[in-house]
Amino acid sequence: MEKPVNLAEKLATFDEKWSPRTVATFNGNDVMVVKVQGAFNWHAHADTDDLFLVLRGQIDIRLRDRTVTLDAGEMFVVPKGVEHCPYARDEAHLLLIEPSGTPNTGDPATAAARKVI
Amino acid sequence: MEKPVNLAEKLATFDEKWSPRTVATFNGNDVMVVKVQGAFNWHAHADTDDLFLVLRGQIDIRLRDRTVTLDAGEMFVVPKGVEHCPYARDEAHLLLIEPSGTPNTGDPATAAARKVI
Numbered sequence: 001m002e003k004p005v006n007l008a009e010k011l012a013t014f015d016e017k018w019s020p021r022t023v024a025t026f027n028g029n030d031v032m033v034v035k036v037q038g039a040f041n042w043h044a045h046a047d048t049d050d051l052f053l054v055l056r057g058q059i060d061i062r063l064r065d066r067t068v069t070l071d072a073g074e075m076f077v078v079p080k081g082v083e084h085c086p087y088a089r090d091e092a093h094l095l096l097i098e099p100s101g102t103p104n105t106g107d108p109a110t111a112a113a114r115k116v117i
Numbered sequence: 118m119e120k121p122v123n124l125a126e127k128l129a130t131f132d133e134k135w136s137p138r139t140v141a142t143f144n145g146n147d148v149m150v151v152k153v154q155g156a157f158n159w160h161a162h163a164d165t166d167d168l169f170l171v172l173r174g175q176i177d178i179r180l181r182d183r184t185v186t187l188d189a190g191e192m193f194v195v196p197k198g199v200e201h202c203p204y205a206r207d208e209a210h211l212l213l214i215e216p217s218g219t220p221n222t223g224d225p226a227t228a229a230a231r232k233v234i
Contacts, residue, residue, distance in 0.1 A: 002166075002194040004185050024194050026168045026214065027146075030178070031192070051143045051214075055190075068121050073172075077119040077141050097143065097172075097214070 006024055007033055010117055020096055021117040032096040041074050042085040043106025048099050050078040057092030124150055125234055128210050137213055138234045159202040160223025165216050167195040174209030185192040
């Protein structure tokens with residue numbers, strides 16, 4: 001049985017950036033929290049949409065034709081196949097949902113290992 | 118292309134309780150916001166887990182063997198097939214994720230119509 005999850009408490013357990021932690025699963029998806037700062041790499045996910053919800057701070061999701069800025073309480077879904085580059089000037093905290101096993105960098109060779117907390 | 122979604126702004130557009138509004142889609146799932154107050158019906162979803170994230174206020178998710186209390190910033194996944202009855206003493210605002218077409222009551226005959234905002 002799943003347990004209730006306090007997102008802030010989970011985020012307080014680590015400081016590493018760009019290293020998502022799985023806090024729940026939902027129909028084969030990982031529900032993850034992640035701390036970010038600076039620019040990630042440009043990438044796309046060929047087989048899945050990519051859901052971002054900002055819990056704290058602000059992020060830009062750079063797309064090839066525009067930039068989407070998200071503050072806390074705002075979300076955005078990057079459609080599958082669309083190149084994107086997340087960027088945070090200051091530390092920001094996000095909730096992410098992706099099918100379990102999706103490489104966060106778009107490439108299994110460089111992806112962060114799945115970590116469940 | 119999906120648009121950025123401000124959850125509080127979406128919630129400010131309606132007052133109806135227990136009537137989820139779809140604010141984004143993700144791999145065939147509806148990402149919904151809903152206002153709740155009082156007790157919903159006991160139900161289960163045979164084919165899908167049910168993700169609850171509290172955005173404001175507090176809810177109880179009554180299960181047959183215990184009650185899970187969630188405050189803002191807390192989430193819970195009701196596994197598929199598990200009977201549950203959401204309850205909110207005072208008005209609470211939630212984010213829900215379910216496959217598009219999932220009846221919110223567990224029964225298509227009594228489910229709220231899908232509303233996209």
